[in-house]
Amino acid sequence: xxxxxxxxxxxMQGNQACAEGALxxxxxxxxxxxxxxxxxxxxxxxxxxxMVGGKFIQMEDEIAAMGATIGASLTGLKSLTATSGPGxxxxxxxxxxxxxxxxxxxxxxxxxxxxxxGMPTLPAQMDVQQARWGTHGDHSIIVLVAAxxxxxxxxxxxxxxxxxxxxxxxxxxxxxxxGHTTEKVVIPDPSTIELVDRKKPEVTPEEYRPYxxxxxxxxxxxxxxxxxxxxxxxxxxxxxxFPINDNSMIEKxxxxxxxxxxxxxxxxxxxxxxxxxxxxxxxxxxGSVARSAQSAVTRCRAEGIKVGLLxxxxxxxxxxxxxxxxxxxxxxxxxxxxxxxxxxxxxxxAARCEAVVHKLGRVDxxxxxxxxxxxxxxxxx
Amino acid sequence: MFNYLEYVREGNFxxxxxxxxxxxxxxxxxxxxxxxxxMSRDEAVMVSGIxxxxxxxxxxxxxxxxxxxxxxxxxxxxxxxxxxALKVIVxxxxxxxxxxxxxxxIHAARRNIDLTVLLYNNYIYGMTGGQCSPTTPIGSKASTAxxxxxxxxxxxxGLAIAAGASFxxxxxxxxxxxxxxxxxxxxxxxxxxxxxxxxxxxTAFGRRNKMASPVKLMEWLRDNTVSGAKWEKLSEExxxxxxxxxxxxxxxxxxxxxxxxxxxxxxxxx
Ligand SMILES: Cc1ncc(C[n+]2csc(CCOP(=O)(O)OP(=O)(O)O)c2C)c(N)n1
Ligand code: SF4
Numbered sequence: 001x002x003x004x005x006x007x008x009x010x011x012m013q014g015n016q017a018c019a020e021g022a023l024x025x026x027x028x029x030x031x032x033x034x035x036x037x038x039x040x041x042x043x044x045x046x047x048x049x050x051m052v053g054g055k056f057i058q059m060e061d062e063i064a065a066m067g068a069t070i071g072a073s074l075t076g077l078k079s080l081t082a083t084s085g086p087g088x089x090x091x092x093x094x095x096x097x098x099x100x101x102x103x104x105x106x107x108x109x110x111x112x113x114x115x116x117x118g119m120p121t122l123p124a125q126m127d128v129q130q131a132r133w134g135t136h137g138d139h140s141i142i143v144l145v146a147a148x149x150x151x152x153x154x155x156x157x158x159x160x161x162x163x164x165x166x167x168x169x170x171x172x173x174x175x176x177x178x179g180h181t182t183e184k185v186v187i188p189d190p191s192t193i194e195l196v197d198r199k200k201p202e203v204t205p206e207e208y209r210p211y212x213x214x215x216x217x218x219x220x221x222x223x224x225x226x227x228x229x230x231x232x233x234x235x236x237x238x239x240x241x242f243p244i245n246d247n248s249m250i251e252k253x254x255x256x257x258x259x260x261x262x263x264x265x266x267x268x269x270x271x272x273x274x275x276x277x278x279x280x281x282x283x284x285x286x287g288s289v290a291r292s293a294q295s296a297v298t299r300c301r302a303e304g305i306k307v308g309l310l311x312x313x314x315x316x317x318x319x320x321x322x323x324x325x326x327x328x329x330x331x332x333x334x335x336x337x338x339x340x341x342x343x344x345x346x347x348x349x350a351a352r353c354e355a356v357v358h359k360l361g362r363v364d365x366x367x368x369x370x371x372x373x374x375x376x377x378x379x380x381x
Numbered sequence: 382m383f384n385y386l387e388y389v390r391e392g393n394f395x396x397x398x399x400x401x402x403x404x405x406x407x408x409x410x411x412x413x414x415x416x417x418x419x420m421s422r423d424e425a426v427m428v429s430g431i432x433x434x435x436x437x438x439x440x441x442x443x444x445x446x447x448x449x450x451x452x453x454x455x456x457x458x459x460x461x462x463x464x465x466a467l468k469v470i471v472x473x474x475x476x477x478x479x480x481x482x483x484x485x486x487i488h489a490a491r492r493n494i495d496l497t498v499l500l501y502n503n504y505i506y507g508m509t510g511g512q513c514s515p516t517t518p519i520g521s522k523a524s525t526a527x528x529x530x531x532x533x534x535x536x537x538x539g540l541a542i543a544a545g546a547s548f549x550x551x552x553x554x555x556x557x558x559x560x561x562x563x564x565x566x567x568x569x570x571x572x573x574x575x576x577x578x579x580x581x582x583x584t585a586f587g588r589r590n591k592m593a594s595p596v597k598l599m600e601w602l603r604d605n606t607v608s609g610a611k612w613e614k615l616s617e618e619x620x621x622x623x624x625x626x627x628x629x630x631x632x633x634x635x636x637x638x639x640x641x642x643x644x645x646x647x648x649x650x651x
Contacts, residue, residue, distance in 0.1 A: 028463075029462075031458075050645040050648050051649065053645065053649075055462050055641070057458070057459075059455060059458070060488040063455065063485075064452070064454075064455035065455070066455075067448065067449070067452040067455030067458075067485075068459030068462065071446070071456040071458065071459025071460040071461075072460065072462065073459075074460060075463040075464040094448075094449055094452065224464065225423065225426070225467050226423075227423045229422065229442055229444050229445075230444065231438065231439060231447065232445070232446045234447065235447070242439060243439070
C-alpha cells in the first residue's frame with residue numbers, strides 16, 4: 001500500500017509528534033535550549049517553523065528561552081518552549097511571570113530523573129509536583145500529560161487551546177518513553193482540528209484596560225504593535241497593568257488568577273477510564289505507566305480479578321472528584337509511578353479514606369512493567 | 382516647546398526615584414531621542430528587568446514590559462524576533478544586565494539582534510539598598526562590602542564590543558545633550574546597540590562613598606568623563622582614571638532578524 005492511500009498515518013517519535021501537534025495548533029514561535037530527552041522537539045521545529053513563516057531561536061539557556069517565549073506571545077504568536085528536568089527548574093521564575101502577567105504559552109517538559117542532572121536518558125516521572133508548585137507564590141496552573149505519540153500530538157494542541165482560552169502558561173509532561181518511542185500517529189484532517197485564539201480587544205485604545213474585570217475572569221491582552229499601548233509586569237498590578245500596593249486589590253488579583261482555572265475544572269479536567277464500573281481495585285496511572293496499567297487490567301480481568309483504571313490526561317488541576325468517586329467504589333487504589341509517590345499523595349488526599357491507597361514507586365530509571373502492577377494488585381487483593 | 386506629556390503616563394507620577402537620582406535625566410533624554418527619531422509610538426516596545434532603572438518603562442506611554450531580574454534582553458529578543466517591525470528598547474541596570482543577566486547580555490550582542498539597550502550604570506544595586514555590583518569600583522563601599530570592594534569591575538562597553546555589538550557608546554547624565562545624541566544614534570542603528578549611561582545614585586552609592594550630595598556625584602561625572610574628540614587629544618598620562626564617553630564602536634554587521642528572514646525566504650522558494 002502506497003503512502004498516498006494513507007496520507008494521514010505516520011510513524012513518529014513522541015517528541016516529533018509534539019512538534020507536529022504544535023504546528024497544527026498554530027504555534028509560530030519556539031525558543032529553547034537543547035537538553036535530553038527533549039531536544040528532538042527543538043530540532044524538528046528548527047526546520048519546520050521557517051517553512052511556515054514561523055520563528056525558531058536557540059537561546060543561551062532555558063531562562064532566556066522562557067523569557068523569549070513570553071515576549072513572542074505578547075506580539076500575538078502562539079509560542080512554545082520545550083525542555084527536561086534541570087531546564088524546567090531554570091524556567092520556573094519566568095513561568096511564574098507568565099502566570100502573573102497572564103501570558104499564554106506552552107512549556108513541554110520531557111521528564112528525566114533527578115534531583116540534579118540525574119538520569120538524562122532514562123524515564124522518570126519526577127517532575128509532577130514541580131510542574132504544579134515549581135514557581136514561587138500561590139498560583140494556578142494547568143498541566144497536561146501524554147501517554148503515547150498520538151497523545152503527544154493531541155495534547156500539544158489542547159495545551160495551546162487551553163493557554164489561549166485561559167490566558168495562562170500550560171505545561172505538558174511527557175516521560176522519556178513517550179518522548180522517544182516511535183509509533184503510529186494518525187494525523188487528523190486540519191479542518192477537523194478545533195483551534196482557540198485569545199480574545200482581542202473590542203474597545204478603542206483610549207478605553208482599553210488589559211486587566212479590566214471580565215465576566216469570565218480572563219483578561220484581554222492586545223498584541224504589541226496593534227495600537228493598544230499598555231504595561232505588563234510581574235508585580236501585583238491593577239487593571240491597567242501598573243504596580244499596586246493596595247492590599248485588597250492584591251488579594252483580588254491573586255484570587256482571580258486562581259479562580260479563572262479552578263472555576264473551570266469541568267472544562268479543563270479530562271480522564272480516560274478502563275473497566276472501572278465494576279472494579280474492586282482501582283489503578284491510577286498516567287503517562288507511559290498508564291499503558292502498562294492497561295495491560296495489567298486486561299491480564300487481571302482474564303484471571304477474574306476485578307480491576308479498573310483511571311488515567312488522567314490532565315494532572316493539574318487534580319481530578320479530585322473523579323478519584324473520590326473511584327475510591328467510593330473500590331476497596332483499594334494502586335498508584336504506580338516512576339517516582340516515590342508524588343501523585344499517590346494527591347490520590348490519598350482525594351480518596352478521603354474511602355479506599356486504601358498503595359504506592360508502587362520506581363526510581364531506578366526502568367519503566368514500570370505490567371507484571372509489577374499485576375503483582376501489586378494480587379498482593380492488595 | 383517640547384511636549385513631554387505626549388510621551389509620559391501622567392497618572393504614574395510622581396515617580397519613585399529618590400531626589401538627586403540620575404534616572405529621571407535619562408528618561409528625559411530618551412523621550413527627546415525618541416521624538417527626534419520620528420518613530421511611531423505604536424510600534425515601540427520598551428522592555429526592562431528589575432531595579433530602579435528598570436522602572437523607567439512605567440513612565441513612558443508605549444507598550445512596556447517589566448520583566449524578571451536580569452531577563453529583559455531575552456524577553457526583548459522574543460518580541461523582536463516574533464515581530465521585527467517593532468522597535469525594541471531595553472532599559473536595564475548594571476546589576477540587572479551584567480550580573481544576573483550577564484549571559485543574556487553577551488549573547489544578544491553576539492547574535493547582533495536589533496535591540497537598543499540603555500544600561501544605566503550607577504555602580505551599585507540601587508533598588509535592593511546598595512549592595513556591590515559588577516561595576517562597583519575597587520575600594521568603594523557597599524552594604525555587602527563595608528570594608529571596601531575587592532573585586533575587579535567589568536568594563537561594560539568593552540564587554541559588549543568584545544561580544545560583537547554593532548554600536549556601543551558611553552554617555553553620562555551630566556552631559557545631557559551628548560546622552561540624548563547617543564541614544565538617538567543607538568535607536569537609528571540596525572543591530573545590537575548599547576548605550577552605557579553613567580548615572581548617580583546618591584542614596585545607595587553616594588551616601589556610602591563620601592558623595593551623599595547629588596551635586597558631588599554630578600561634579601564627579603563632569604570631572605571624570607571625557608568625550609571622544611577630547612579624549613583623542615589627551616596624553617596617555619592624562620587619560621589615567623578618566624572615563625571615555627561618546628561612540629566607542631559603530632560597525633555594520635549582519636543583523637539576526639534580517640538574516641533569519643533571508644534564510645526563511647530562501648527555504649520557502651526552493
Ligand atoms: C532573581 C532575583 N534575584 C534578586 C532580586 C533582587 N533585586 C532586585 S533589583 C536588584 C539589583 C538591581 O541593581 P541594578 O540592576 O544595578 O539596578 P539599580 O537598582 O541600581 O538601577 C536585585 C538584586 C530579584 N528581584 N530577583
Ligand atoms: S536608590 Fe539610587 S538608583 Fe535607586 S532611585 Fe534612589 S538614587 Fe536612584
